[in-house]
Amino acid sequence: MLDVTNPNYVLMVEGLTVSFDGFKAVNDLSFYVEPNECRVIIGPNGAGKTTVLDLICGRTKATSGNVAFKGQDLLKMREDQIVHAGVGRKFQTPSVYEDLSVFANLELSFPKGHGVFGALFFKRDAEVRERIQEIAEMIFLGDQLTQKAAFLSHGQKQWLEIGMLLIQDPELLMLDEPVAGMSVAERKKTAELLNRIIADRSVIVIEHDMGFVADIATRVTVLHQGKVLSEGSMDHVQNDPKVVEVYLGH
Amino acid sequence: MNTTSFKQSFLTPRDMIGYALLAAVIFVIFPLLLEPFRLNLFGKYLTYAFVAVGLVLCWGVGGILSLGQGVFFGLGGYCMAMFLKLEASSPENTAIQSTPGIPDFMDWNQLSALPWWWEPFSSFGFTLFAVIAVPVAFSYIIGVAMFRRRVGGVYFAIITQAIAAILTILIIGQQGFTGGVNGITDLRTLHGWDIRTDSAKTLLYFVNGTLLFAVLLAAQFVRRSKLGRLLIAMRDQEDRVRFSGYDVANFKIFVFCLGAAFAAIGGAMFTLQVGFMSPSFVGIVPSIEMVIFAAVGGRLSILGAVWGTLLVNWAKTTLSESFPELWLLGLGALFIAVVMAFPNGLAGVWAEQVEPRLMKLLRRDSKAAAQTTPAE
Numbered sequence: 341m342l343d344v345t346n347p348n349y350v351l352m353v354e355g356l357t358v359s360f361d362g363f364k365a366v367n368d369l370s371f372y373v374e375p376n377e378c379r380v381i382i383g384p385n386g387a388g389k390t391t392v393l394d395l396i397c398g399r400t401k402a403t404s405g406n407v408a409f410k411g412q413d414l415l416k417m418r419e420d421q422i423v424h425a426g427v428g429r430k431f432q433t434p435s436v437y438e439d440l441s442v443f444a445n446l447e448l449s450f451p452k453g454h455g456v457f458g459a460l461f462f463k464r465d466a467e468v469r470e471r472i473q474e475i476a477e478m479i480f481l482g483d484q485l486t487q488k489a490a491f492l493s494h495g496q497k498q499w500l501e502i503g504m505l506l507i508q509d510p511e512l513l514m515l516d517e518p519v520a521g522m523s524v525a526e527r528k529k530t531a532e533l534l535n536r537i538i539a540d541r542s543v544i545v546i547e548h549d550m551g552f553v554a555d556i557a558t559r560v561t562v563l564h565q566g567k568v569l570s571e572g573s574m575d576h577v578q579n580d581p582k583v584v585e586v587y588l589g590h
Numbered sequence: 591m592n593t594t595s596f597k598q599s600f601l602t603p604r605d606m607i608g609y610a611l612l613a614a615v616i617f618v619i620f621p622l623l624l625e626p627f628r629l630n631l632f633g634k635y636l637t638y639a640f641v642a643v644g645l646v647l648c649w650g651v652g653g654i655l656s657l658g659q660g661v662f663f664g665l666g667g668y669c670m671a672m673f674l675k676l677e678a679s680s681p682e683n684t685a686i687q688s689t690p691g692i693p694d695f696m697d698w699n700q701l702s703a704l705p706w707w708w709e710p711f712s713s714f715g716f717t718l719f720a721v722i723a724v725p726v727a728f729s730y731i732i733g734v735a736m737f738r739r740r741v742g743g744v745y746f747a748i749i750t751q752a753i754a755a756i757l758t759i760l761i762i763g764q765q766g767f768t769g770g771v772n773g774i775t776d777l778r779t780l781h782g783w784d785i786r787t788d789s790a791k792t793l794l795y796f797v798n799g800t801l802l803f804a805v806l807l808a809a810q811f812v813r814r815s816k817l818g819r820l821l822i823a824m825r826d827q828e829d830r831v832r833f834s835g836y837d838v839a840n841f842k843i844f845v846f847c848l849g850a851a852f853a854a855i856g857g858a859m860f861t862l863q864v865g866f867m868s869p870s871f872v873g874i875v876p877s878i879e880m881v882i883f884a885a886v887g888g889r890l891s892i893l894g895a896v897w898g899t900l901l902v903n904w905a906k907t908t909l910s911e912s913f914p915e916l917w918l919l920g921l922g923a924l925f926i927a928v929v930m931a932f933p934n935g936l937a938g939v940w941a942e943q944v945e946p947r948l949m950k951l952l953r954r955d956s957k958a959a960a961q962t963t964p965a966e
């Protein structure tokens with residue numbers, strides 16, 4: 341049985357399994373994330389990377405296994421409770437509210453007024469406005485606050501979604517392919533941004549771009565067919581013959 | 591950048607022009623131009639606008655399409671009708687019945703006592719409470735059952751439609767308790783005040799208009815609140831909202847109940863102004879018509895819902911007086927035309943065609959810089 345009170349890890353995933361009609365997209369997976377660690381998960385398409393994040397944040401129900409976050413059993417919690425516990429998650433396809441302004445996108449993520457009446461009587465007070473401004477500048481959108489999110493570029497939408505997570509100040513931030521579809525210049529800026537963000541929290545990033553991975557990773561976990569194929573430093577993983585065969589060799 | 595520019599405003603100058611215009615039409619122009627019979631007719635149309643405004647919030651803003659709003663309109667209307675019917679069925683008025691003192695349709699159906707659940711409706715205070723509470727409680731139960739299970743979209747629409755059909759059948763089938771297919775008719779007085787006279791109808795028209803404005807402003811408040819923006823967010827990216835820490839179901843339940851409350855007020859005012867309530871306002875057809883009112887007005891626009899309701903009903907009355915058989919076809923064609931050509935309905939036409947010109951005129955006149963509102 342998992343000792344959920346072990347203080348050395350922010351996140352402990354043990355024996356995690358999910359079966360979709362018999363197909364095990366994630367199969368007896370275990371890994372541990374330390375405070376202030378930036379863990380990158382890589383692996384071929386369909387390896388189960390996104391599914392792992394879905395399981396941790398409660399979007400998909402696990403078939404078996406354990407997920408503990410700071411001593412709390414996430415598998416027993418509702419999605420919004422998991423968020424309030426301090427887990428933030430960015431989706432693979434940028435998910436922003438296209439019909440709303442950048443400001444409103446960030447406002448809806450501000451960690452206050454989450455109940456029905458809290459939301460109805462929520463005030464955009466100075467604290468809220470300043471925090472939104474601060475985050476917007478961090479994600480390079482400081483002068484786009486009144487812009488409708490629909491009019492942002494693909495890369496800017498990715499940043500906006502990252503900003504929506506930052507404003508919640510989560511202890512564990514999970515990013516699914518944050519630089520997908522970005523230009524080289526945007527990637528560089530994003531790497532800078534992530535390096536600043538990860539300073540005081542744990543982060544799990546899914547990414548295919550190996551240059552980007554090398555830029556940010558503390559440790560790398562390689563996933564293949566729902567299982568851990570290899571785990572360790574970037575160097576270790578890159579030189580692991582199994583990894584080269586199924587993933588990097590292509 | 592000056593962050594104070596992001597203060598929320600409840601009514602922008604543009605909104606105020608819209609509200610002032612509607613108020614002028616409802617409270618001044620209609621009463622001046624229309625004879626009492628027509629005014630009462632427009633008062634009846636305006637009771638549907640309560641439903642359409644609720645649909646703007648639920649469907650236009652929140653993406654929750656209910657094809658059963660007639661249920662809540664009807665429940666509100668029936669609650670009011672029960673009170674008025676009891677008053678009309680005093681023992682003196684019903685002395686010729688085998689059981690005097692109960693509504694006539696009960697007597698015809700061989701009931702010999704008032705059913706227990708009719709009793710509280712002899713109190714006007716209880717009735718006013720029930721007009722809102724019964725539909726809201728019912729919508730709450732539906733909302734919890736559906737939204738907690740994450741039933742949404744087309745499935746939700748179909749289920750609400752089924753509920754409308756079932757309730758209609760139930761009302762018609764239980765005619766001893768409900769008046770059946772004819773509904774509850776022959777309503778006369780409210781605390782002795784005869785509601786059938788022209789002067790009463792005119793007064794009720796103004797009460798109705800005032801209540802409608804209260805509902806419009808309540809809807810406006812919701813729309814301009816963070817909750818209003820959350821509804822839009824949920825409509826477009828439900829998962830993103832959920833994973834930003836909101837219990838999405840609660841917000842859907844809230845807006846669905848609010849829409850039901852609005853519809854119920856409309857239903858009660860319908861009963862008062864028209865003098866009866868029947869299952870033909872509960873079922874599938876009226877429920878769909880109400881969605882069309884909102885669509886024609888522009889499903890995102892609170893004021894548009896009122897204009898859409900007025901326009902479609904006026905067209906319906908005019909057309910079905912001359913070509914009754916064409917009306918349903920016309921309504922269908924109108925709906926398709928709106929969806930294809932004017933997805934934002936009348937409000938869209940107003941915002942894109944009329945308002946820019948109006949603003950230019952105003953600016954020239956008074957140099958009052960028209961404030962452009964940023965996207966929300």
Ligand SMILES: Nc1ncnc2c1ncn2[C@@H]1O[C@H](COP(=O)(O)OP(=O)(O)OP(=O)(O)O)[C@@H](O)[C@H]1O
Pocket residue numbers: 360365383384385386387388389390391392432
């Ligand atoms: N809800 C589901 N029902 C059935 N199968 C699913 C479901 N979710 C994921 N899968 C399957 O599980 C496997 C893993 O999918 P997942 O999206 O986790 O892969 P991934 O590693 O994120 O891939 P990519 O790099 O393409 O994003 C895939 O074969 C996918 O089809």
Ligand SMILES: [Mg+2]
Pocket residue numbers: 389390391432516
């Ligand atoms: Mg994926």
